Amino acid sequence: MSDFTKLRIGLIALARPTFDTALAAEMAAAGRAQLAATGCTLLGPQALIMSLEEAATAAQALAGQDLHLLVLLQASFADSTMTLALAKTVDAPLLLWAVPEERVGGRLRLNSLCGINLGGHALRRAGFRYDTIYAPPDDPAALAKIGPLAQAGRVRRLLAGTRIGVVGEHPAGFDSCGYDAANLRRRLGVDILPIALDSAFADMRAVGPERTQPVRARLAPRLAGLEAVDQQALQGTLGVYVALAERVKTSGLSGLAVRCWPEFFTELGCAACGAMSMLSDEGTPCGCEADVNGTITQFMLQALSDEPAFGADLVAVDPERDAVILWHCGLAPLAMADPAATPRATIHSNRRLPLLMEFPLKPGRVTAARLSEATGELRLVIGTGEMVQAPPAFTGTTGALRFDRPAVEILDILLGEGLEHHISLTYGDHAPALLALARLLDLPVLQL
Numbered sequence: 001m002s003d004f005t006k007l008r009i010g011l012i013a014l015a016r017p018t019f020d021t022a023l024a025a026e027m028a029a030a031g032r033a034q035l036a037a038t039g040c041t042l043l044g045p046q047a048l049i050m051s052l053e054e055a056a057t058a059a060q061a062l063a064g065q066d067l068h069l070l071v072l073l074q075a076s077f078a079d080s081t082m083t084l085a086l087a088k089t090v091d092a093p094l095l096l097w098a099v100p101e102e103r104v105g106g107r108l109r110l111n112s113l114c115g116i117n118l119g120g121h122a123l124r125r126a127g128f129r130y131d132t133i134y135a136p137p138d139d140p141a142a143l144a145k146i147g148p149l150a151q152a153g154r155v156r157r158l159l160a161g162t163r164i165g166v167v168g169e170h171p172a173g174f175d176s177c178g179y180d181a182a183n184l185r186r187r188l189g190v191d192i193l194p195i196a197l198d199s200a201f202a203d204m205r206a207v208g209p210e211r212t213q214p215v216r217a218r219l220a221p222r223l224a225g226l227e228a229v230d231q232q233a234l235q236g237t238l239g240v241y242v243a244l245a246e247r248v249k250t251s252g253l254s255g256l257a258v259r260c261w262p263e264f265f266t267e268l269g270c271a272a273c274g275a276m277s278m279l280s281d282e283g284t285p286c287g288c289e290a291d292v293n294g295t296i297t298q299f300m301l302q303a304l305s306d307e308p309a310f311g312a313d314l315v316a317v318d319p320e321r322d323a324v325i326l327w328h329c330g331l332a333p334l335a336m337a338d339p340a341a342t343p344r345a346t347i348h349s350n351r352r353l354p355l356l357m358e359f360p361l362k363p364g365r366v367t368a369a370r371l372s373e374a375t376g377e378l379r380l381v382i383g384t385g386e387m388v389q390a391p392p393a394f395t396g397t398t399g400a401l402r403f404d405r406p407a408v409e410i411l412d413i414l415l416g417e418g419l420e421h422h423i424s425l426t427y428g429d430h431a432p433a434l435l436a437l438a439r440l441l442d443l444p445v446l447q448l
Contacts, residue, residue, distance in 0.1 A: 002147025002433070003306065004038035009150055010067045010092060011035060012058055014083065015048040015076040020109035024048055024075035027099050027110070031073050031137035038143065040150070043067065048075055055082035059089035067092035068153035071146065072119065073137065074098045077111035080122035087128045093153040093440055094130040095146065096120060099137050129439060145432075152436035155303045160189030162299065163252055167244075168197040168259030170290040176420035177257075179292035180373070187378055188441060190296055193251060197263055200243065204268060207239035215241055219278065222334050225345040229354035234345075236270030237355035241278050248284050255299045259290040260331075265351040273331040273348070274355030280308050281333035287311050287422070288331055293371040294422040301369060301426035304433050308333035309426040310361075314414060316393065317407045323400040324407050325393045326425070330356025332397035336427070338362040338389065349395045361399030363389040367430040368401070368448065374418045380438045381419060383410070383448025384431050401425070403448060410448055417446065 013028030015021055025048055036042050043065055049055050062070070070092040072083055087094055096116040101109055116132060123130050131149055135142045170177035181192040215238050220226055226234065244256060256279065260272040276286035285298035291311065298309035310332045316325035329348055334357060337343045343359040363386070370381040385403035392398050403410050413419070438445045 002143075002151055004040035004147060004150070007040040007150040007154060008066060008068050009035060009040050009042055009146070010062045010065065010070040010090065011042060011044040011073060012055075012070070012086060013048050013073045013075040014078045014115065015050050016078045017050055019076035019111065021048060021076070023109050027137045028073055028075045031097065034138050034140070034143065035071070035146070049082060050078070052081050052085060055085050056089070059086045062090050066157060068157065069093050069095060069146065069150035071095045071097055074112040074115040074119070075110070077115040080118045083119035084122045084126060087123055087126070093149055093156075094123065094128060095133060095149055096130055097133045097135075097142070100134065131436070148432035149436050151304055151433040152440055155300055155433070155437050156440050158303050159300070161191070162189070162254045163191045163193055164255045164257060164292055164295055164299070165193045165195050165247060165251060165253045166257045166290050166292050167195045167200050168263070168290055170259065171261065174289050176422065177289045177291040177294070178373070183378065184292075184296070188296070192292060193253065195247065197259060200247070201268055203243040203247065204236070204239045207242045209235065211242050212238035215278075222343065223345050223357065224342050229345050229347060233270040233353045234355050236268055237272070237274045240264070240268070240270065240272055241275035244275055244279060245284075248279070253284070255285040255287070255295040257287045257290045257292045257295040260288045261351070265348070265353055269353065271329075271348050271351065271353050271356055273329050274357060276331040277333055277357045280310065280331070281335055283308070285309055286331065288328070291422050293373065293420070294424055297369050297371045297424040300371070300434070300437065301367060301424055301430065304430040305367075305426040305428045307427055308335050309424050310336055311422045311424045312397070312399075313421055314423060317411055318390070318400055319407070321388055321390065321400050321402060322407050323388060323390075323402040324410055326361070326399045326401055326423070327394050328397050330358055330396040332357060332359070332361065336361050340389070346395060356396060358392070358396055360390060360392050361387050361397065363387050364427050365429050366401065366425045366427055367434065368423050368425045369434055370420055370423050372420055372446070374420060377444075379444040379446055380434065381423070381446045381448060382431055382434045382438075384429050405448070413446070413448060
């Protein structure tokens with residue numbers, strides 16, 4: 001079940017006085033009690049709303065509450081006027097909830113289902129999106145739908161106004177790391193802040209040992225072998241971390257996309273990977289090769305899982321495990337390390353400079369995703385699977401991911417669709433919330 005504790009949900013119970021209002025009130029109370037028990041912030045009037053005037057008053061009270069979801073519980077039949085008025089006033093995803101009633105051959109006491117049918121028609125005609133539930137008000141299965149919808153609404157709000165810093169430009173030939181800043185602003189509400197490499201390097205070079213020593217002290221218990229790598233280059237990476245963390249704070253950034261090569265190696269004399277690993281581990285998602293869309297995807301996944309996210313390449317297929325091999329140089333957050341292995345400080349496999357993190361990814365359920373522009377338009381790629389325990393396939397960070405469909409099919413989709421070479425992942429199954437988010441953002445979905 002979703003974690004509801006960060007969710008703000010509005011609940012309004014609609015009814016008409018010509019139906020059984022006593023039974024309708026029981027339905028409303030049961031639905032409210034079940035939602036309240038989740039730990040969410042539950043807003044909305046306790047009483048049944050039975051007129052357009054009452055609906056307008058309730059809507060005004062909720063309009064400024066930054067809701068993640070508005071649940072309209074059809075406690076009894078009501079026409080569409082109240083539903084439409086609420087939709088026009090409250091900026092939140094909509095869920096229409098109808099409750100079944102006993103079929104005993106007597107009076108139709110609630111006629112709830114017909115009510116959301118009318119409401120849904122009116123919303124569709126007016127251009128509003130909505131979801132529906134037909135379940136008893138105390139049915140725990142209802143929460144399995146409400147949770148992901150509200151999570152999606154929360155991420156949509158977080159995206160609006162999010163600012164992603166991009167340090168430098170993506171390397172030549174890495175078109176899959178390109179982005180359309182105007183489209184991201186228009187479609188997602190995300191702002192992009194370009195940061196010149198020269199400016200970033202000046203900040204990084206200015207960081208002295210007195211500022212990096214506390215960082216090293218925090219890192220040492222979690223990462224073996226720090227003393228074995230080039231100490232001057234290590235100081236450089238720690239300085240990168242300090243400077244980027246400061247930039248995140250002063251510029252109000254929610255993530256970073258960094259042109260990590262070749263200039264970090266050729267001009268700064270160190271790797272950016274370890275710094276990005278530490279930032280991601282602390283809740284600021286970082287994408288390499290200035291991959292803005294990858295960083296935004298990581299931000300989405302982190303917001304859903306409340307855990308770090310990681311962007312990787314798919315570099316091989318393991319037929320024995322029916323898995324794909326994910327790899328990247330060494331910027332994965334340490335929280336993702338397999339507890340059966342000891343994370344180690346290492347050097348870049350090609351550039352031979354530190355600091356990078358080397359470990360296999362921990363086993364567990366994962367969600368993989370990608371905000372993709374492979375077709376020229378934004379869409380959301382979503383897949384789920386199991387990270388299986390496996391020895392490191394290569395140096396750096398690796399993992400064997402068994403998707404919920406055969407690995408050869410995943411490879412066919414990746415190559416046949418011309419998808420970007422980075423895919424992001426986080427632990428847990430968040431596909432329902434991602435699918436709901438795609439609907440809210442009007443993004444086509446490609447499922448892996």
